Amino acid sequence: MSGDAPKARRRSELRAFLMSRRARVTPADAGLPDGGARRRTPGLRREEVAVLAGVGASWYQWLEQGRNISVSPQVLDSVARVLRLSNAERRHLYVLAGMNPPVPEIEPDRQRDICEGLQRLIDAWMPYPAHIMDLYYNTVLHNDAAATVLGMRPGITQNCLVDFFTDPMYRSRSRSWEQNARTVVAQFRAACLASPDDDGFQAVAAELKSASAEFTELWERRDIEEAGQIRKEMDHPLLGLLCFESSVMRLPARPDLSIVLHTPLNEADTAGKLEWLASPEGRRGAMYPMAG
Missing domain, CATH: 1.10.260.40 (lambda repressor-like DNA-binding domains)
Incomplete structure (x- = not known):
């Protein structure tokens, strides 16, 4: 009963x-x-x-x-x-009615308001890096810290997975690249398998297979992991070692987007260094050309 x-x-x-x-x-x-x-x-x-x-x-x-x-x-x-x-x-x-609901859609007149709200959200995460990416890992929005720390900038592909393997600035700054590469590819493969008929995922994988032998080798392993938290260590040209916990979270208001927040860990005074970088003194220092 x-x-x-x-x-x-x-x-x-x-x-x-x-x-x-x-x-x-x-x-x-x-x-x-x-x-x-x-x-x-x-x-x-x-x-x-x-x-x-x-x-x-x-x-x-x-x-x-x-x-x-x-x-x-x-x-x-x-x-x-x-x-x-x-x-x-x-x-x-x-x-x-007892049926599985369809994929959420966004009302056209709400999309602009949501994007503006998301930009405010990641700007409020300053001085820590944060960005928004779509289903295919394309960067949609990012805050200033993501630019100064992660190297997000005009002139690159603006796809997080492609840039992970092909952007020389990111590669030179990432101390944890080798440890994280397998996880990043396994998480992307899991996203692909969740939408097997979506050509957008296949297009990103094809681009990377033609551009990176390292990606191809990891892709052929067929490892699968759910999206979650990743430890990142960055070697910043002004700040030195920075240690983060990167968290990927889906957005119910925009199911086609995810927010990626970089939380400073209690190592290497990461929070203090980022606060200095966002200060007027730090911004003046960041204006000069930096190696890497």
């Missing part, structure tokens, strides 16, 4: 959710005559939703009643379209 309780709650929520979404869509929104004063139902009637979605009236009534009926993604998408559901609401409908 206890196992039926969650299912009953889900069906009850499905009924309430569909009724509330149906009530907010006017006939005019759906391209229907409003019926004037004779219309008593707020929003669309069940029968109207069924016709507009191309499903049977009885089937839609059973769906809204939370009955145990079979549903398909195509039908749920039709209902979502008629009810003018947002991407988040569409995913919620899938969950309430």
Whole structure:
């Protein structure tokens, strides 16, 4: 009996959710005559939703009643379209109907606000390096510390994995390159396997195989690791040794992006050195050309 309780709650929520979404869509929104004063139902009637979605009236009534009926993604998408559901609401409908939700999508009018908020987020991480990358490890945003410490700058590919293997500045600064190379490739292979039909991953791998024998050798090992934390040691031309813990975190607001935060470890006075580098004195020192 206890196992039926969650299912009953889900069906009850499905009924309430569909009724509330149906009530907010006017006939005019759906391209229907409003019926004037004779219309008593707020929003669309069940029968109207069924016709507009191309499903049977009885089937839609059973769906809204939370009955145990079979549903398909195509039908749920039709209902979502008629009810003018947002991407988040569409995913919620899938969950309430007992199906795996589709990949999250971002409303076009929210993308700019989210990107501006993400830039504020990584700027607030100063004086420590932070950057945002997409699914294919392309750098989307970075803060000033990522530029002065990690070497992110115009004129390079701006792909974290490609630059890891091919950027001479990063290679010259990274003391932990050999230790981290296998992990970095294994994590990228795990991301590739999670989306086997996505050509974007294959394009990055193909570019690296043509540019780096070291990548090719590690790629052919077929090691797999989940994204997580990596210890990084950098040899900065002004600051000397810097020790970080690099953490990769997915962003629920933008599932196509990840934030990479570099937290200073309690070694080599890393935090103090970075605070000096971000000071007016440190910024003046960083203006002069540096080897590496």
